[in-house]
Amino acid sequence: MMDLSQLIPNYPDVTQIAIPFFIIAILAELAYLKLTHAERKAGFETRDTLTSLLMGTGNVVSGLLLGFVAFGVLMWAWQFRIHDFGFSWWAVALCFLLDDLRYYWYHRIAHRSRWVWAEHVNHHSSQHYNLSTALRQSWTSTFTGMFVLRIPLVLIGFHPLMIAFVGGLNLVYQFWIHTEAIGKMWKPVELIFNTPSHHRVHHATNPRYLDSNYAGTLIIWDRMFGSFVEELDEDMPRYGIVKNIGTFNPFKVAFHEWVNMLRDAFQPGLTMRQRLGYLFMPPGWSHDGSRKGSEDLKADYVRLHPDQAGMPGLPGAEALEPRKDALVPGE
Structure with missing residues (x-):
């Protein structure tokens, strides 16, 4: 008898299904902000919102054109699996949990390595924070190669189609947290789930909030x-x-950091180590220490506000020491 658990389900493309909901939710948020006139709300800027929508459209197109690369690699890895979890509901739930952990580390790397930041920065490029910002997605994620982080999930026994499905569910979840229309939620929810409050922190440029809530x-x-x-x-x-x-x-939003990164890496007079530093070290790294990364900005803030030293997101009293502005040439 055929094992029905091994039949591959026809998983829906949840991100495509959710598009009408996205549009309705954006319009509802816009209406709410106009009706409430809340001062803390960033609101909408027409050109900014249009840019976010175009970035979302470009992301869909790039997925259609290049999605076979990541999926092909994962299907190749599937032959080397050590187990097969099948397609039961609990396998989907476990896959979602582990893929969410995978997403956390992808996201953390994206903020700490310029190579991946080059594709992720466009999502942070809006100075507004509303539901349309959630659609400001990358066109170049395939080129970073970060889809390899899903290979361990394949090797332990989750089918690539299931991984794609739970990844879509994760992206759909993240849509609603891009808003200022919702304040802090019930404490148990804030404790366990990513919420608008937590994700506002992630999108903020305030020194204490840099590189947090991934x-x-x-x-x-x-x-x-x-x-x-x-x-x-x-x-x-x-x-x-x-x-x-x-x-x-x-187009500038999608490619500006790639251009800047490659320009830095291929400037004359650098060692190979310095060129690799511009590609893979954190954003703000420079071979001569002339730029500031997030750690420097946090330390500067603490020097100006010593009473804040050691608070979450900020360094301790050691930040009050004078900053070393330059690195040794060649380091």
């Missing part, structure tokens, strides 16, 4: 791995990136 669905990963920072009423998030790009051109 969660997809479950904020427990940030709490476990020491990257959680709570949103404070006395330090409301300011959105964008540390050096805003000042453009609504979707």
Whole structure:
């Protein structure tokens, strides 16, 4: 008798199904913000929202054109699996949990390695924070090769189609947390799940909030791995990136950091180690120490506000020591 658990389900493309919901939710949020006139709400800027929608469209197109690369690699890896979890509901639930952990580490790497930041930065490029910002997605994620982080899931026995399905569920979940229309939620929810409050922190450029709250669905990963920072009423998030790009051109949004990164890496007179540093070290790294990364910005903030030393997201009293502005040439 055929084992029905081994029949591959026809998993729906949940992100495509959710598109009408996305549009309705964006319009509802816009209506709410206009009706409430809440001062803390970032609101909508027409050109910014249009850019986000175009970025979302480009992401769909790039997925259609290049999605076979990642899926092909995962299907190749499937032949080497050590187990097969099948397609039961509990296998889907376990796959979702582990893929959410995978997403956490992908997201953390994306903020700590310029190579991956080059494709992820566009999601942070809006200085507004509303549901349309969630659609500001990458066109170049395939080129970073980060889909290899899903290979361990395949090898332990989760089918690539299931992984794609739970990944879509994760992305759909993350849509609704891109809003200022929802304040802090019930404490048990805030404790376990990623919420608008937690994700506002992630999108903020305030020094205390840089490089924090990488969660997809479950904020427990940030709490476990020491990257959680709570949103404070006395330090409301300011959105964008540390050096805003000042453009609504979707092509510039999609490719500006790739251009800047490669320009830095191939400038004359550098050692190979320095060139690799511009490609793979954290954003803000420079071979001569002339730029500031997130650690430097946090330390500068603490020097100006010594009473904040040691608070979540900020360094301790050691940040009050004078900053070493330059590295030894060649290091």
